[in-house]
Amino acid sequence: MSANAQMAGTAARPTEATRSTGEKLARPMVAVDTVLFAINDGRLQTYLVELRRGPGRGRWAFPGGLVRVGELLDDAARRELQDSTGLRGAYLEQLFTFGDPSRDPRAHVVSVAYMALIPDAQAVSASCEKYANGKWYEVTRLPQLAYDHSLMAAYAVKRLKSKLEYTNIAYALLPREFTFAEFEELYSLILGRPLDRRNFRRSILAMGMLKRLPHTRRGPHRPAALYSFANQSLRFIEML
Incomplete structure (x- = not known):
């Protein structure tokens, strides 16, 4: 400065x-x-x-x-x-x-x-x-x-x-609990491009970066599954 x-x-x-x-x-x-x-x-x-x-x-x-x-x-x-x-x-x-x-x-x-x-x-x-x-x-x-x-x-x-x-840095921008749609939206917003939703979801879940929580969030439609980060500190991951 x-x-x-x-x-x-x-x-x-x-x-x-x-x-x-x-x-x-x-x-x-x-x-x-x-x-x-x-x-x-x-x-x-x-x-x-x-x-x-x-x-x-x-x-x-x-x-x-x-x-x-x-x-x-x-x-x-x-x-x-x-x-x-x-x-x-x-x-x-x-x-x-x-x-x-x-x-x-x-x-x-x-x-x-x-x-x-x-x-x-x-x-x-x-x-x-x-x-x-x-x-x-x-x-x-x-x-x-x-x-x-x-x-x-x-x-x-x-x-x-x-x-x-190449890291799980998204944990610092999301609340403790979130839907996968919110997680995906964050990536799309920051990277500035649409994602292949099916491949993105499969890749992220295979990494073990997220863990699914036992409860859900109610909404106007069916309840949405909730996730949290497996680690609330910086970790390296495979390239997306």
């Missing part, structure tokens, strides 16, 4: 180290940004915040901020995500490091981007005071983003699509 609101109101200055000769050497700052995904209103959406201050004021970006001295990157990403959305325990993984020195006009800020997944978009609380607003956007209809966050968005979508084909 950019330095965002953490640098607002004061001039952004890179940290400095002193060489043995006494010459000062400017150092870049390190930030974290998180691309948060959820299936919302039948669409793959991501959560954006409206910047309140700085050169990106009024534009949208992914929530994030500067890493504190002595803080682990993962801890910084979790802290910033919680402060911005109220979320705890979301699936989180590191994506890529964006280090173009010109990405933030105020200072040289290196951003380590993360991807986060949640099963319920409604779990996000109102935006914090750091931002002017927070809102879910469909990934194919994003507004103009601040800094280089459009690159982050594209990278995160590509990573999610890829991991869906």
Whole structure:
């Protein structure tokens, strides 16, 4: 991310180290940004915040901020995500490091981007005071983003699509119990293509990735079988 609101109101200055000769050497700052995904209103959406201050004021970006001295990157990403959305325990993984020195006009800020997944978009609380607003956007209809966050968005979508084909990462986007139709719809939405329903069902069930539950969900028609993931943690699977 950019330095965002953490640098607002004061001039952004890179940290400095002193060489043995006494010459000062400017150092870049390190930030974290998180691309948060959820299936919302039948669409793959991501959560954006409206910047309140700085050169990106009024534009949208992914929530994030500067890493504190002595803080682990993962801890910084979790802290910033919680402060911005109220979320705890979301699936989180590191994506890529964006280090173009010109990405933030105020200072040289290196951003380590993360991807986060949640099963319920409604779990996000109102935006914090750091931002002017927070809102879910469909990934194919994003507004103009601040800094280089459009690159982050594209990278995160590509990573999610890829991991869906060789891991059980879908568990982080679905509730504990779901129908097979809901499971199939998630894959079709994210991969952006229709599936061969018969072969898809046969392949998924043969993998042992899902387990059928003893109860069903009642609906307008016949009761629907319910499933859950055999593992609620990341596992590799055969390629679809």
